[in-house]
Amino acid sequence: MAPNLQTCVVLCCVADLPTCLLCVCLTGSVYCEEVSPDMTAVPTLPKETAYLYARYNKINKITAKDFADIVTLRRIDLTGNVISEIEDGAFSKLTLLEELSLAENRLVKLPMLPAKLTTFNANYNLLRTKGVKATAFKKLTKLVNLFLANNQLEAVPQFPESVRIVHLQNNNITEISADTFCKGNDTYYLRPNLSEVRMDGNPVLLSKYPNSFTCLKSLPIGRYN
Numbered sequence: 001m002a003p004n005l006q007t008c009v010v011l012c013c014v015a016d017l018p019t020c021l022l023c024v025c026l027t028g029s030v031y032c033e034e035v036s037p038d039m040t041a042v043p044t045l046p047k048e049t050a051y052l053y054a055r056y057n058k059i060n061k062i063t064a065k066d067f068a069d070i071v072t073l074r075r076i077d078l079t080g081n082v083i084s085e086i087e088d089g090a091f092s093k094l095t096l097l098e099e100l101s102l103a104e105n106r107l108v109k110l111p112m113l114p115a116k117l118t119t120f121n122a123n124y125n126l127l128r129t130k131g132v133k134a135t136a137f138k139k140l141t142k143l144v145n146l147f148l149a150n151n152q153l154e155a156v157p158q159f160p161e162s163v164r165i166v167h168l169q170n171n172n173i174t175e176i177s178a179d180t181f182c183k184g185n186d187t188y189y190l191r192p193n194l195s196e197v198r199m200d201g202n203p204v205l206l207s208k209y210p211n212s213f214t215c216l217k218s219l220p221i222g223r224y225n
């Protein structure tokens with residue numbers, strides 16, 4: 001370890017566990033990956049934490065208190081846990097949060113998301129369209145990457161014009177419309193930022209909707225015959 005790197009090892013104590021869990025903190029970043037014994041809840045984080053990496057643990061729930069005092073968070077990575085429940089408001093006060101990964105969990109619905117997110121990843125969950133509010137992403141005007149592949153969504157959710165990459169492969173989407181990506185009533189409308197749409201692995205036959213892609217620079221990846 002470089003001598004001038006401010007390092008520490010903190011015992012992040014979870015109230016209902018007899019032992020404290022070992023996480024490593026490096027100037028604003030907290031690493032609690034594959035912690036043993038099993039970590040089943042978000043540990044108490046040091047004040048001013050900006051980056052939390054808690055991948056591949058056994059966290060099953062996110063409560064509204066977990067991140068309530070840590071408004072400095074910019075990135076949270078909870079990939080590969082067993083999260084099936086997120087209390088409403090768990091992330092909504094994190095006004096600086098830019099990247100959130102909940103990939104490879106057991107979510108059937110999404111919580112409210114904070115406004116400054118640029119990357120949201122919920123690949124490999126159990127999401128259905130009824131668990132994703134119609135307005136879930138609409139107000140995230142800085143969103144660039146939206147990853148919702150390998151879920152059970154029946155429809156394409158609405159997302160803001162800032163989005164560049166949308167992954168929806170391996171869902172259960174059966175149809176789209178002229179308003180899904182473009183504006184059905186405005187053939188001059190262009191959506192220059194949207195450059196990658198993945199729809200492969202869905203039942204929808206994209207060639208049935210020739211007028212649905214007129215605003216895009218490139219056709220979605222998916223089934224055409």
Ligand SMILES: *[C@@H]1O[C@H](CO)[C@@H](O)[C@H](O)[C@H]1NC(C)=O
Nearest residue numbers: 141142160161162163192193
């Ligand atoms: C499209 O992308 C550019 C470059 O990243 C960005 O400046 C612009 O704000 C984006 N457009 C929208 C509508 O968000």
Ligand SMILES: *[C@@H]1O[C@H](CO)[C@@H](O)[C@H](O)[C@H]1NC(C)=O
Nearest residue numbers: 152153154171172173174203
């Ligand atoms: C996909 O959606 C259809 C209805 O559109 C439903 O009958 C089917 O069970 C769904 N498949 C999965 C794997 O959820």
Ligand SMILES: *[C@@H]1O[C@H](CO)[C@@H](O)[C@H](O)[C@H]1NC(C)=O
Nearest residue numbers: 179182183184185186187189
């Ligand atoms: C097109 O449809 C949208 C949404 O339904 C509506 O807000 C808008 O005013 C319509 N534009 C025109 C030119 O009809």
